[in-house]
Amino acid sequence: MTCLSSEGTRRVNVQPKKLYSQTLIQDRYSALPREWGCFLVAGGSDYRAYEVLRKFCEHGSVFKNVLFFDFCERNKDVDETIYRAYNSYMTLNLKVTKIPCSITDASSCIKSLEKYSKEINCSPTAIDISCFTKPFFFLILKYLKEQIRLKCITVFYTEPRSYLFSKGLLRSYHSSYGALTVHEMPGFPGIDTRCTQKILVVLLGFDGELSSFITEEVAPDETIIVNGFPGYSPKFKDISLINNERLLGTSSELLYARADNPFETFNVLGKIRRSYENTFMNIAPLGTKPMALGACMYAICDPSVRVVYPLPERYANVTTEQCWHSWVYMVPLV
């Protein structure tokens, strides 16, 4: 799938070789495997956190191991409702192995996964990324590829029914609060040598403050925007553009990729890479999780790419409401 160019950087091969696998689950849980060797899930109070697990249990599926990433920032909320929602996975009576971790330190958590290699090696392996932060699942997938040598993983994701906008105004969305610092995604520092220019690819999200900060910090020579379109809901394509107005003024290109399709994002990133050879490509996956998944897949394939991400002081407790569609993707890790 990859080849070394004469400059020694990896470039992703462009010939289509595989049909991607993306399925809208709806009521088709019975069509999916009935038994899972290892299922990775993030603790969260969002209703989507355990939606897939719930549905599988309703259909009688069996999980040999559930690795539950127990985030200290989330599990000690004083709000009773949130606390109960966070621990609602217990009602599913699964064999759960809790992995204590912190949202701010994905690296330490991943390094501790060595202790659970027996569980992780139990196939088939699946992960529900609905409530993982992006730095976390990026590093998990990289770990599964490089340390566990997994070739393929099943990824689940559940869309929210709606995002929360205070006062209903489309420009009022905030996914986080407090101070922001922009970091390299652990494990994805990229390779900037032999590059004369720096480009930044922003996968647009609703929170315009994030993209402003990142653009200022990274200070790219060119910025390319990728808007999630079609989105989960028709209006979402506008909301991300409206909230990133200042970024639009400084970008050189506006591209699109389906918000629910990581493979399309992967392809778009590959196309950008081919158009901007010999540049140091930075990706800021601020958009949907499936788009971020596509970015992760791409960055794993092409280590010359750096992934940058804003880490806030605190995440908003609730940014979405209810569940909508659930998707399953077969993600190759080669």
Added chain:
Amino acid sequence: MISDDFYKNPFSEYNANVMDSGKILTYWCSPFTQIPYAAFSEDDVYRDPMPIIFMGGRGTGKTMFLKYCSYAVQREKAFREEKTLCTGNLLLSYLQKRGGICFYIRIDGPALRSFTGHGVPQEKWDAIFTHFFELQIAKCYMDVIRDLVQNGAIQDESGKNDFLREAATLLGRAAATPDINAIGEIIEGNLEEVTAFRSKITLMDASFEPVKVFPSQYLSFGLVDIARRTIKEVSANMNIIFMIDEYENFSESQQRIVNSCLKFVKPGITFRLGMRLEGFHTFDTISDNEFIKEGRDYRRIVFEDILIKDNDYEQFLIDVARKRLESVEMFRNKGISDISIILGKKADIEKEAIELMANRTDREKHFDLLKYGAAVSSIEEIKDKIRWPQQPLLEMLNILWVIRGIEPERVGESMKEYLEGEKSEDAKKYRMDYVDKYKLSLMFLLASAHRMNKKYYSFPVFSFLSSGIVGNFIELCRRAFQYAFFENRENLLEQGIIEPELQNKAAVDLANTELQMIPRIPKYGDYLYHFANNLGNIFREYHRDVFIRYPETNQFSIDIASVSDEKLQKAFNAAIEWSIIQKKATAQQSTPGSPRKAIYTLNRIFSPAYQITYRTRGGYSEEFSASDLSELMTRDVGKPKKDLGKRMKIEDKDQRDLPFK
């Protein structure tokens, strides 16, 4: 339909970081040539052997300035200035005339922040960072040398080969016949080792063991020494200047490493740093007892100090705007290129007051303020004597005089004399109060009395609001043009005018956007938001004082050295770094007769959000103590220090307090 090719918002793209060399040259306006007696000139960048630190808030133009001085842009400039093809010799002589070559280096925040954590001791990271920093400088240097060779500026073949051989040895790779690309490859390879380690350490324990470790100054000074010795074109009288941008992103330990380079510069090699105000996290160096000191080890140039000089700054903004307007065909064809005309050369406050009153149902609501200085029963009678509907601001001054204790008849007379141009003492005082002292304050009060907002518009007001930060001015203009195109494009495109109402919307919008961004500032966001909000509210109270005891108060003083809480001190410095507040260049008296102290203002970009003045009058400044600062940064406590109490309504004239001032 108006296509993108025809109309474009001239201010839609302003960040120097996304401008290539060509655009930087196109949009370049020197901030220094506007000021006749500036303490600094462009030549100093190339010739001054002492390290120089350029400080300024966001959007003041530091990066644009550094990039302008860099080799890439100067080379482009040389090519443009030469009418014929610029040969290598011409390029070299151009650079020699300038006095030096500037190497622009920027290591972004995310990369800098990666040199920490993951179970590696900080000392080890510092050593890795030093190694990395040396390689970055070496890379930058070699890129320029390669370019000079390719352009024919370096023709001394044997000198070049000697240089390459020695450079290879310095890099730990002896080579028989090295070429310049091979040297570049060695440096790149070393950098990739660092990157590979940074990647690996996040997943597993790893060790960093390069073939050769480069300590501080080893490559940065070493390569320059070799070049000077071997390549005759790299003459000793041409300075090598390393320009490091956004220095505030370097951590404390990283700054110590670079501070050492500043401290121990060699002849012919020097540094220029670009950073935000208060961007220094330390003045220490890697040697325990050595530190850098302004004046001795470096010069400091603050952009706002140079730029905020009344007409000079305004002229600078006009020039900046002209270039942008002329770059849009539609405006260029119509000759619409003077932003001071588009926005208006002056805010007509009197007209604004008349317009504010035009649609009011209760036209005389502001006369209610008389209750603070007169018996209620006499208010109607007083109104008759001081009413002047042709100019509400005169009515406001009349009200002010009355509640301050001047007889209404006398007030009415003074106004008449003033209007008739008489030279009596009362008329002179009236004129002084109206024209020189209180007009703007009266406008704020009038608006407040009618529960309306004062508008922010006109070129001078926009330039005040921008607070010396060019980026703010450009963003104000961008929004104003956006509103104008949407709401009244005929006026914009045909007359070349944007109405005050639309300019005001832009100003209010930007004020609120900037306020909302404050909580996102790294580390101290919440502190700074409370601080800005409290200051804004305090100053607003002064502006709403019916007696205008402290007109247009928008500054404060504090002895920051007396604040023992380190976090608060750092938060205060962050407020300066991020231009939430701005320090006045020279110490001033916070009140007449008091000792001189450092005076700060709230960035005027926030003025529309709090309905406070956009200019600096001097006069009274709030004085804050250490405990005040703690309150201001942690709670919502916006209360002025001065008692702005309104006097009770009373019937008995004898019991009235006489107003002071």
Added chain:
Amino acid sequence: MEASNKDLISTSGGGEQISLPPLPSEDELLAQIMITVDNVWKTDLSKRDIDKWLSNFTGQAFDLKYERQIALWLLVNFVYYNENEVRHLCRVLYHNFIHQMLQCSLLFQGSDIPDSLEQLENMTRFYHLGRPGESGTFILYYFRQENRLPLTSFISHPLRLPERIKVVAFIDDVTLSGSQASKYLERETRHYDNDKIKVLLTFFSTQESIRLLREDSIEVISCTTLDDRSRCFSGNSSVFYHFPEHLKNAELMALTYGRKLYPSDPLGYKNGQYFFGFFYNTPDNTLPIFWADGPGWTPVIRRYQKIFSGGIENDIGRFL
């Protein structure tokens, strides 16, 4: 029903009056529209155009100020697809088509992807849904351009289908009820052999249209399957998700004016209640208050109606 201050008050079951949480102010909504137009729609819609449209609302359902707010709220939520987005939809549509067809193992057993793609190209022909001059023909041009399809991939008439062609794909922008598409396709493809695979490629479809067409052995492939959230006044409407209290009022207002504008379908064709449009036209499933054009009503979004006979002479003027 007319209300004075009842614009912000609803009556609960017990007869008590409850204050509704206010919609954003007119200024806030206009500011949002300005940014949307500037950054997304890229049209020259101005405040003057919006004011003209707002002047259509004369307080026939509610207080004038409230009607204006509702109208602006609906406009804020309007989804407009500019040219670049339509081009992207063409690419998405084609990619979806290829993806689904290649998954069909009956057609491509044992072939690798490049071979399968070539086979698919050879066995497929594209045509527009509907008559020449309708939106299907318009999009077909973009579809060809964006997907770099050779002209030979297109047929001049659905009846002129070479023998070897196994897949015939009809292209359109919107298939929401499915009834029109069903009638058309039934007529145009009734002579096809049973082995022909008939596909409808459409930007937007609904479950209803998919089911209906599947009964006619027509497979629908779309970019997006619209659900209840996309219908303005449905219980799941995304427009009123944050302001459910205003939904009924808004519906009443749309009906009040819609009945005068488009009596047969006051909320859009087949009670569509949709709120989207394309740069080239607005579907009639969208609320008529946006696009109706005629004496006494100024539209804010253009719709070019289908005219079945005559029409242009009156537009030309005296001289020809």
